[in-house]
Amino acid sequence: MPDFEFNIAKGRNVELYRRVRLGDPATSALVIVALAVAGVESDAILKDKLTLADVLAGATNEATNTGYNRKILAAADLTDVFPDLANDRTDIDIPDQTYLNVQTAGGAWAKVLLCYRPATASPxxxxxxxxAHDFSITPDGSNVVLQIDPSGFYRAV
Incomplete structure (x- = not known):
């Protein structure tokens, strides 16, 4: 489960996930962004950011290691989501992600963000x-496997 949910997305995470899964709009996607340890702002500050540009405009920086890139998850990468009526909740998950041969240069990572991108060319x-999910790792040239949480990246209750 997340370390925290951004205020802008509260009550919308299942909807945004479903929009991507249903291709509404067709080029929408989920984007996974790793944040570097150096300069990362506190959770209290980050959760009030309204866009990814806002997150990266402060002291917080995206990871720059060779081998790191933003992961893009489109409709085909996601599974259908249905409410769990017995437990009165909806869990959503993403597949584990692998970053190949992530190099030390660029520094350690602090968090990964899951974001909604409305279209391919969206700034x-x-x-x-x-x-946002705590993900403390110092790359060393080996593969980095990202598993958000075995029970999913978000639970709506």
Whole structure:
């Protein structure tokens, strides 16, 4: 489950996930962004950011390691989501992600963000941050496997 949910996405995470899964709009996607340890702002500050551009405009920086890139999850990468009626909740998950041969240069990572991108050409100012997950790792040239949480990246209750 997330370390925190961005205020802009509260009550919308399942909707945004479903929009991507249903292709509404067709080129919408979820974007995974890693944040570097150096300069990362506190959760209390980050959760009030309204866009990915806002997140990256402060002291917080995206990871720059060779081998790191933003992961893009389109409709085909996601599974259908249905409410769990027995437990009165909806869990959503993403597949584990692998970054190949992530190099040390660029420094350690602090968090990963899951964001909603409305279209392929959307600038960071249009990308909505949804959830943040603590992900402390110091790349060493080997593969980095990202598993958000075995029970999913978000639970709506």
């Amino acid at each position: 960071d100012a249009d990308i909505v941050p949804m959830t």
